[in-house]
Amino acid sequence: GMGICSTAGILKYGIDSFDEIIFADTGAEKPETYAYLNYLRGKGWPITVVRSKYGNIYDYYFRKHTFPTRFKRDCTGKFKIQVIRNYERARYGKREHFNQNIFFTYEEIDKMHTSDVQYATNCYPLIDDKMYRKDCENLLRDKGYLIPIKSGCYFCPFTRKANWIWLRDTHPLLYK
Numbered sequence: 001g002m003g004i005c006s007t008a009g010i011l012k013y014g015i016d017s018f019d020e021i022i023f024a025d026t027g028a029e030k031p032e033t034y035a036y037l038n039y040l041r042g043k044g045w046p047i048t049v050v051r052s053k054y055g056n057i058y059d060y061y062f063r064k065h066t067f068p069t070r071f072k073r074d075c076t077g078k079f080k081i082q083v084i085r086n087y088e089r090a091r092y093g094k095r096e097h098f099n100q101n102i103f104f105t106y107e108e109i110d111k112m113h114t115s116d117v118q119y120a121t122n123c124y125p126l127i128d129d130k131m132y133r134k135d136c137e138n139l140l141r142d143k144g145y146l147i148p149i150k151s152g153c154y155f156c157p158f159t160r161k162a163n164w165i166w167l168r169d170t171h172p173l174l175y176k
C-alpha cells in the first residue's frame with residue numbers, strides 16, 4: 001500500500017525477511033504516495049511496481065462511465081489483488097506457493113480473510129502481534145523514517161471528509 005502500516009511492517013520484520021516487496025500502482029495515488037515510494041527507494045528498498053492490464057484506474061472508470069462506490073467495489077480486486085497475483089504467477093511460475101504479508105493493523109482485524117486461491121496464504125503479522133496504527137507510526141519515528149500519508153486513490157469512495165478537505169486544499173485539480 002505504501003502507507004504507514006506497510007512500511008512499518010517491513011521495517012519491523014526486516015526487508016531481508018521478504019522475497020519481494022510489491023506495490024500495485026493504480027495510477028491514481030496521491031502525489032505524496034509516489035514521493036514516498038521514491039523516498040523508500042532512496043533508502044535502498046527494492047520495490048517492484050506492478051500495474052493493471054486495465055491501465056490507470058481513473059481512466060478505466062471514466063471510459064466505463066462509472067466509478068467505484070462503497071457498494072460496487074471491484075477496484076481493489078482489479079487494480080491491486082489480481083495485478084499482484086498475475087505478476088507472481090508470471091515471475092515465479094504456477095508451481096510456487098506464496099505467503100503474502102498483508103499489513104493490516106489490529107484495529108482492522110475484521111478485514112482478515114483466507115486467500116481464495118490455493119497457491120497463496122494470506123499472513124497478517126501486525127494483527128498477530130496486536131499492533132495498532134499508532135504503534136506503526138511510533139515504529140517509523142523510532143527508526144528515523146518520515147510518516148507517509150494514508151495511501152489510496154485520490155477519488156476513493158472510502159475517503160473521510162477531512163481527507164476530501166485536505167485534497168481540495170492541497171491538490172485542487174485532483175479534487176476537481
